[in-house]
Amino acid sequence: MxxxxxxxxxxxxxxxxxxxxxxxxxxxxxxxxxxxxxxxxxxxxxxxxxxxxxxxxxxxxxxxxxxxxxxxxxxxxxxxxxxxxxxxxxxDEAVADERAFEARRNALASCLQKLGPEQRELIARRYEPEASVNALAAAGGVTAKALSDRLRRIRHALLECIQRTIAEEAFS
Incomplete structure (x- = not known):
């Protein structure tokens, strides 16, 4: 290049x-x-x-x-x-916020890789443009509530992983 x-x-x-x-x-x-x-x-x-x-x-x-x-x-x-x-x-605060944002983004990328393939695929499909829980649930043969609960658990696991990753990087 x-x-x-x-x-x-x-x-x-x-x-x-x-x-x-x-x-x-x-x-x-x-x-x-x-x-x-x-x-x-x-x-x-x-x-x-x-x-x-x-x-x-x-x-x-x-x-x-x-x-x-x-x-x-x-x-x-x-x-x-x-x-x-x-x-x-x-x-100066915006620069500091950018560093924190970058750390969170890197932690998210790392934590997404730690999810199982099915979980990663579900998260990716959920956040595609025009995606909806109802449509995904219907395509997967589950109720919208069951899918919402599953997504909530995955997002919670991602949040905990991100927080843990950032905390570990702060002490290393």
């Missing part, structure tokens, strides 16, 4: 996280879209400076933070404006 192809892969992979991060600072989805586009332009301009041996998301979030702060400065004449210290605090 070429350097630019790798960069496109990386930037594409983090779009949702960048948008959520920007939205936490600007609080307006339309404006967050605009700030994200501006961030993407700056990232592309700075792509040669990216060190591929380091994580991409924190690097990209730094540019997103700068773009969001620039947007906030431009909007200072509006009634509700955050000072730079508050904006920085919000950005």
């Amino acid at each position: 070429t350097a630019s192809a790798e960069f496109v892969t990386q930037i594409t992979r983090v779009q949702r996280q960048l948008h959520a991060f920007i939205l936490s600072m600007v609080w307006n989805a339309t404006e967050a879209d605009d700030v994200l586009q501006q961030t993407n332009l700056v990232l592309w301009e700075k792509s040669a400076e990216f060190d591929a041996s380091r994580p991409f998301l924190p690097w990209a979030m730094q540019f997103a933070q700068w773009q969001a702060l620039a947007w906030l400065k431009q909007r200072q004449r509006q009634r509700l404006v955050f000072d730079d210290d508050l904006a920085k605090l919000l950005a």
Whole structure:
């Protein structure tokens, strides 16, 4: 894969996280879209400076933070404006939240692999678009209540596994 192809892969992979991060600072989805586009332009301009041996998301979030702060400065004449210290605090908290989210996502992936094949398949089918408990129950020849109970037990087991995994990683 070429350097630019790798960069496109990386930037594409983090779009949702960048948008959520920007939205936490600007609080307006339309404006967050605009700030994200501006961030993407700056990232592309700075792509040669990216060190591929380091994580991409924190690097990209730094540019997103700068773009969001620039947007906030431009909007200072509006009634509700955050000072730079508050904006920085919000950005720092969003970065910390992103690390926690990533830890939970990795723990979920690990815990899903620990489920049996039938349980994994059931969870995957349940969360497909347009899937419903009633349709899955009918296809499986069980009642909706029985299927709901089974899904609840699987989700509970996943939650316990995720909590245990994160706790173990915190102490290692």
